[in-house]
Amino acid sequence: MSSWDHEVYRLPAEVIDRGDRFGAKCGAGKCAELPTHAVRWTYITGRSGRVSYTVRRVCTGHGERFAVKHHLTVGDPRPEQPSQYTAALEAFGLGVAGPVQHVRVYLSRSAQWYLQKHRAGGGLLATSNQWLPGVRGAEPLARAIVEAETVLAQTTLVPAAPWQHPTSNEACVDVAPAWRTDGWFFQPWRLRIACNDAGMWQLTRTLDQLFQPQVTDLGDHNMTVERAVKVADDLLQRQRWVPSNSDWSTYPDGTAEQDAWHPDQVDPSTWQNAPHAGDNSGSTDSEGAA
Numbered sequence: 001m002s003s004w005d006h007e008v009y010r011l012p013a014e015v016i017d018r019g020d021r022f023g024a025k026c027g028a029g030k031c032a033e034l035p036t037h038a039v040r041w042t043y044i045t046g047r048s049g050r051v052s053y054t055v056r057r058v059c060t061g062h063g064e065r066f067a068v069k070h071h072l073t074v075g076d077p078r079p080e081q082p083s084q085y086t087a088a089l090e091a092f093g094l095g096v097a098g099p100v101q102h103v104r105v106y107l108s109r110s111a112q113w114y115l116q117k118h119r120a121g122g123g124l125l126a127t128s129n130q131w132l133p134g135v136r137g138a139e140p141l142a143r144a145i146v147e148a149e150t151v152l153a154q155t156t157l158v159p160a161a162p163w164q165h166p167t168s169n170e171a172c173v174d175v176a177p178a179w180r181t182d183g184w185f186f187q188p189w190r191l192r193i194a195c196n197d198a199g200m201w202q203l204t205r206t207l208d209q210l211f212q213p214q215v216t217d218l219g220d221h222n223m224t225v226e227r228a229v230k231v232a233d234d235l236l237q238r239q240r241w242v243p244s245n246s247d248w249s250t251y252p253d254g255t256a257e258q259d260a261w262h263p264d265q266v267d268p269s270t271w272q273n274a275p276h277a278g279d280n281s282g283s284t285d286s287e288g289a290a
């Protein structure tokens with residue numbers, strides 16, 4: 001017997017719905033049906049003799065055939081498992097380092113400007129260095145700072161205080177998510193739902209033209225604007241965003257728009273900190289692929 005511990009169970013409704021929106025296909029051969037079930041079995045891997053397992057998402061027909069073949073009862077949906085990597089980190093009490101909290105701009109020995117990012121969280125410290133190709137080494141610190149702020153804006157980070165200038169070749173500053181700082185704390189985000197040229201429906205969240213918007217794919221299969229709005233509403237509710245209107249404005253070109261607040265902008269604990277922006281504790285990662 002080369003495989004054992006066969007199992008079959010239904011997928012949660014939200015997983016089936018997501019599969020439908022992204023055109024997922026049954027994992028059995030060339031079947032093109034929508035996956036509604038998962039099948040799982042354990043086996044020995046090749047010559048190394050290690051025990052391994054496979055999980056495959058399959059359609060109703062293939063799921064039921066698998067059940068009959070292996071004399072199984074189809075099980076109830078089970079929650080999605082966190083990845084083994086995440087589970088291992090949690091087991092050892094380690095979190096992934098948090099958001100960027102402090103940055104430094106400096107001129108390297110090879111006469112190029114770099115942006116150094118520091119993050120801390122969950123007992124980890126992490127530092128990364130990023131070349132700033134938009135500014136030449138001969139250019140002054142002030143130009144490098146402008147370039148660094150442009151790069152930071154791509155992740156909606158802004159300086160939370162004036163830059164500190166220890167030397168002419170480097171400067172550093174604490175940074176914070178823009179929506180937690182004076183300039184944008186009281187400004188709602190503009191939300192837009194639209195279908196792009198590739199046929200993908202997307203939710204775009206824009207705090208200001210200065211910043212790269214947050215874009216989330218909603219689906220490119222069996223979609224309508226009504227379905228896109230429903231998916232976006234569920235996502236926003238899960239992430240605790242607060243709409244400023246009860247309804248989306250819909251337009252003849254098939255787009256929908258609405259204003260909303262980031263959870264940090266309505267959470268009383270961040271209100272106490274506002275407009276002081278140095279505190280980066282708490283969740284600022286709201287991207288969460290659904």
Ligand SMILES: [Zn+2]
Pocket residue numbers: 026027028031032033058059060061062
């Ligand atoms: Zn199938």
